[in-house]
Amino acid sequence: MTVSPADDATAARGRILDAAYDLFAQRGIRAVGIDEVIAQSKVAKATLYRHFPSKDDLVLAFLKNREQRWTFGFVEAESRSRGTTPEEQLLAIFDVFHDWFHGAGFEACSFINVLLEMGPDHPAGAACVKHLANIRGVVAGRARDAGLREPDEFARSWHILMKGSIISAAEGDTKAARRAKEMASALIEQYRA
Template identity: 50%
Template sequence: MVTAATRPPTDARERILSTSYDLFVQQGVRAVGVNEIIATAGVAKATFYHHFPSKDDLVLAFFERRQQLFTVGYLAAECERRADTPRGQLLAIFDIFDEWFHAPDFAGCPYIRALLETGPRHTIGAAALLYLDDIRSSVEKAATAMGLTNPEDFSYCWLILMQGAIVSGVGIDSGSSSRIKRLGEHLIGLHTPAEARTIS
């Protein structure tokens, strides 16, 4: 759905990053080796290490690119395009997920996979946690704008729904997003102040 082809390679560093982007998304950061990236990108080993002193440096650059292209450039932009209220934008996430899950190249979330592969104490796992928490923080801001009770608790619960939908969508249930969207509506109701529920 969102590949590195969005930004055509213009130099060696970009070729390496673009190549690794697609490989990491499809196979995970642990499964892809430096030699495979070098061969696929068509660069010399010395060139690779000139731009990325280690594979971890490349993975961190990949995480940043993933945020630019997918989290912000696609997911957040699509939520804003599809709805004009914080509530509508939050629920739109699961409609977008449904389309993503049914895409032929869907392979799950690179951040979740990297965290599970490396653990939270590893440089890569810790970085993945930061990107996931950035998503949670955006949800917390939306919850605050909606006037929900305990926006922080809501954001953690919402992130659980998002992550659960993605993990389930990988192979257990491609329709998980529509099911979890109903849980999202229930979660919003649980965090809606009693007086607001009475008014509505």
């Protein structure tokens, strides 16, 4: 009643990805060694290096994973479920942020963290720029649905509020999401057709 090799492989890969997610999201890239990922995922070193030829590859996989879990699975899905109109769903992003900021072990935005840690020239930093653009894509889509003018420009300003509030939360401002939501409301008014 043991697992098949295929299951073994995906199980091992999954454990690595889970461990990398927890460690990288919480403590950053450089502060976490491969040995720590191995210890937490209970995987052999050779297994990790079979699935991910280098630490950079693992980091890129982590960022993809982060986009699935956090961007789409958490922020996008959760805020969509909290509003009925596109405008409500946009503003609900900051309600989701509010809860997120107050949760245990708030880890800020991995895309910002990694971009600043590795720099925009590093492959991981470049990937972060793309993942951040995808977040703006969600915002721009809703802006379009809401009939706002210049959805992409709107999304860039909106994103400033999202990122600024995240940094403020990392500093310890417990009301950062509320403040950003206020400014976000004004921004919507500004961009009404």
